[in-house]
Amino acid sequence: MKTNLLAKLSVPAAMLMPLTAAAVQQPPNIIVVVMDDMGYGDIGTTGAIGCETPNLDKMAAEGMRFTRFYAAQAVCTASRAGLLTGCYPNRIGYHGAMGPSSRLGLGEKEETIADVLKKKGYATATYGKWHIGHLPQFLPLRHGFDEYHGIPYSNDMWPCHPTREFPDLPLIEGEKTIGLNPDQSQFTTNFTNRALQFIDTNKNKPFFIYLAHPMPHVPLAVSAKFKGKSRQGLYGDVIMEIDWSVGQILKKLKQEGLDENTLVVVTSDNGPWLNYGNHAGSAGGLREGKGTSFEGGQRVPCIMQWKGVVPAGTICNKLSSAIDLLPTFAHIAGAPLPPQKIDGVNILPLLKHEPGANPRDSFCYYYRKNSLEAVTDGNFKLIFPHAHRTYEGFAPGADGKPGPVNESAKLETPLLLDLRRDPGERYNVIEQYPEVRARLEQIAAAMRDDLGDDLTGAAGKNIRPRATAR
Numbered sequence: 529m530k531t532n533l534l535a536k537l538s539v540p541a542a543m544l545m546p547l548t549a550a551a552v553q554q555p556p557n558i559i560v561v562v563m564d565d566m567g568y569g570d571i572g573t574t575g576a577i578g579c580e581t582p583n584l585d586k587m588a589a590e591g592m593r594f595t596r597f598y599a600a601q602a603v604c605t606a607s608r609a610g611l612l613t614g615c616y617p618n619r620i621g622y623h624g625a626m627g628p629s630s631r632l633g634l635g636e637k638e639e640t641i642a643d644v645l646k647k648k649g650y651a652t653a654t655y656g657k658w659h660i661g662h663l664p665q666f667l668p669l670r671h672g673f674d675e676y677h678g679i680p681y682s683n684d685m686w687p688c689h690p691t692r693e694f695p696d697l698p699l700i701e702g703e704k705t706i707g708l709n710p711d712q713s714q715f716t717t718n719f720t721n722r723a724l725q726f727i728d729t730n731k732n733k734p735f736f737i738y739l740a741h742p743m744p745h746v747p748l749a750v751s752a753k754f755k756g757k758s759r760q761g762l763y764g765d766v767i768m769e770i771d772w773s774v775g776q777i778l779k780k781l782k783q784e785g786l787d788e789n790t791l792v793v794v795t796s797d798n799g800p801w802l803n804y805g806n807h808a809g810s811a812g813g814l815r816e817g818k819g820t821s822f823e824g825g826q827r828v829p830c831i832m833q834w835k836g837v838v839p840a841g842t843i844c845n846k847l848s849s850a851i852d853l854l855p856t857f858a859h860i861a862g863a864p865l866p867p868q869k870i871d872g873v874n875i876l877p878l879l880k881h882e883p884g885a886n887p888r889d890s891f892c893y894y895y896r897k898n899s900l901e902a903v904t905d906g907n908f909k910l911i912f913p914h915a916h917r918t919y920e921g922f923a924p925g926a927d928g929k930p931g932p933v934n935e936s937a938k939l940e941t942p943l944l945l946d947l948r949r950d951p952g953e954r955y956n957v958i959e960q961y962p963e964v965r966a967r968l969e970q971i972a973a974a975m976r977d978d979l980g981d982d983l984t985g986a987a988g989k990n991i992r993p994r995a996t997a998r
Contacts, residue, residue: 555648555734555861556834557781557790559723560641560853561774562611562738564604564657564682564745567800568829569812570767576810578760579767583775584794584831591792591833592842592879596906598849598891599798602818602825604682606895607797607850608740609660612640612671614854614865614872616893618979621994623897626659628685628695631997633661634671638992639866641854642672642736648863651730655719656740657682663997664703673738677701677722683712683742690929712749715742716766720773724780731784734861739777740797741770746807747928763807778833791834791860791879795850799824803931805924815953819917821894821901822953823909832879839881847888847906848875869990893975900981903972904947908961910968911943911953914983944968 569575572585573593600610604625606617613634617623620638634640642652653675654668661667662680669676679697686697686709696708723739743749743766750765754772758764774794781787800809802817802824811817811824818825830848832838851872858865859874871893877885894902894911902911918937925931944958944965958965975981980988 554789555650557735557737557786558641558645558650558857558860559737559739559777559790559792560611561777561792561794562608562656562740563770563794563796564740564742565798565801565809565818566744566767566770566796566829567809567811567817568814568824568827569810570744570796570800571771571829571831573831574812574829576767579758579764581767581771583771583778587774587778587792587794587833588831588841590835590840591831592838592844592881594830594832594848595843595845596847597795597828597830598826598847599796599828600850600893601895602798602820603896604657604745604797605659608658609634611797611850611853612642612660612738613638614641614851614870616851616871616895616979618895618898618988618991619869619871620992622660623895626661626681628662628681630661631663632994633663633666633997635992635995637868638671639868640671640673641738641857642668644672644854644858644863644866645734645736645861646672648861649734650861651726651733651735652737653723653726653735654678654738654740655722656715657742658740661994665997666995667700667703669702675702675722675726678719678740679710679742682745683715684746688747712742712747713751715749716769716773717751717753720776723777727777727780727784727786731786736857739773741773743770744809746801746804746930748807761806763809767809788835791832791837791857793830793832793853795830796828798826799828801930802919803922803924803933804928805926805931807926807928808924814951816917817919819896821896821911821914821916823947823951826894834879838879842881844878844881846878846886847891847904848878849888849891849893852888868992895979897982898980899983900972900975900979901983903968903975905968905971907946907948908964908968909943909945909947909953910965910972911939911945912972912983913939913942915939 572581609622610617656678698705699707699710754769799817814824816822816824922932976986
C-alpha cells in the first residue's frame with residue numbers, strides 16, 4: 529500500500545486532477561447558412577415589414593448583428609466562390625453567374641473552408657445550392673465536403689424560366705443525379721432536415737455545415753406549412769420558412785448541448801433582385817440591388833452567434849466580408865491557411881467585441897465582372913465612372929415575372945460618398961474631401977495592379993484561372 533501511495537504521489541499533481549470541461553471540449557462546430565438574394569432589409573432586426581422572423585431576431589439578440597458586412601461580389605457564383613475560398617473572386621478567375629453550359633470550376637489547388645477544416649478532423653457537409661462548377665470534378669465532394677445534397681446552380685435555371693431556355697434542373701446526391709426538376713416547395717424543409725440529420729450523426733466530433741438555401745431567389749416556392757402565413761405574400765412566406773430553418777438548427781444545437789460550442793453564421797450571397805417586384809426582397813434603404821456595386825447589391829445581412837464567445841445583443845459596425853470567414857474559421861479551429869494567397873482576414877476580435885478591434889481597414893472590392901467600380905474604407909466610398917445595372921425608373925415585375933432593367937446605365941463622373949451619413953448613396957461630397965479621394969484612389973491603383981481592371985485596361989499580376997473541363 530505504501531509503495532502504491534508513494535507511486536501515486538510521485539505522479540505530477542496536474543495529471544491526477546480531473547480534466548476541466550475546457551480541456552476535453554472538442555474544437556467548435558461551425559455552421560454557415562447562406563440565403564440567395566435575401567436583401568439587407570429582409571429580417572425583423574433590419575426593418576422587415578409584413579413577415580416575422582422571430583428566430584433570426586432571437587439569434588441577433590443572443591449574438592452579434594453586423595451592419596457593414598459585404599458579400600464577395602453582388603452576384604451568385606462569384607459571391608459563393610469568394611465565401612468558400614477566402615479570396616476575391618477575381619483572384620481565382622470567378623465573376624458573374626455560371627450557367628448549365630459552363631465547363632468551368634474551382635481549380636484543384638484552391639482550398640475551400642471544408643478543405644481547411646478537414647485538416648483538423650472536421651466532418652463536412654453542404655446542402656442546397658452549389659453554383660461554382662456543376663461538372664463532377666467541380667462538385668463539393670472534390671472540394672473537401674463529405675456530403676452533398678442539392679442543386680448545382682440557381683433554381684431558376686430550369687425549363688420553367690419565364691424568359692430563357694434551360695435544360696432540366698438536376699437534384700444531386702454526392703455526384704449522382706437523383707432527380708430532375710424537383711419540387712422546389714420542399715427545398716427549404718428538405719435541406720434543413722438533412723442538416724439536422726448531419727448534426728445527429730456527427731455530434732460527437734467537430735463538424736462544418738454549409739447550408740446554402742436556394743431561396744428567396746426566384747422562382748419562389750414554399751411548403752404548405754408556411755403558405756399564406758405572412759402579410760407580404762409569397763416572398764414573406766418564403767422568408768418565414770427560412771427563419772424557421774434557422775430556428776430548427778438552433779433548437780437542435782441546444783437539445784444536443786452543442787449551442788455553446790458552435791459558431792452559427794447567417795448571411796446572404798448578394799442583395800435583392802429588385803426588378804422581380806413582389807417576388808424580390810428589400811435593400812433596407814440602401815441604393816439599388818443585386819448585380820450592382822451600390823450598397824444594396826453587396827452589403828448583406830449577417831448575424832453570428834457563439835454563446836460564451838460572442839457577447840449577446842451586440843452590434844458590429846466595423847467593415848467585414850464573407851471572404852473573412854475562411855481565415856476566421858481556420859484560426860478558431862487551429863488549422864493552417866491555404867498555401868496559395870487569400871484575401872480574407874481573421875475577424876475573431878470583432879466576434880469577441882474586443883475594444884478597438886478593426887482587422888479590415890479597407891474593403892477595396894466592388895467589382896462587377898472584372899471592372900473595379902468602387903472602393904471603400906468603411907466610412908467613405910469612391911465610385912468610379914462606369915456602365916452599370918439600374919432598377920430605377922422602371923415599374924418592377926410581379927408574381928414571378930421580371931420587370932425591365934437597364935444594364936448599361938452610365939455613371940459619368942466619380943462619386944465620393946459618406947456612408948456614415950448617406951447609406952443611400954445620394955450625395956456626392958468629392959469636392960469636400962480631396963484627401964480622402966486621393967487615398968482611396970491609391971487603394972484602387974494597388975488593387976488594379978493586383979487583380980486587374982477592365983475599366984482601365986489593367987491586366988492584374990496575381991490572378992489564378994478557373995479550371996476548365998476537357
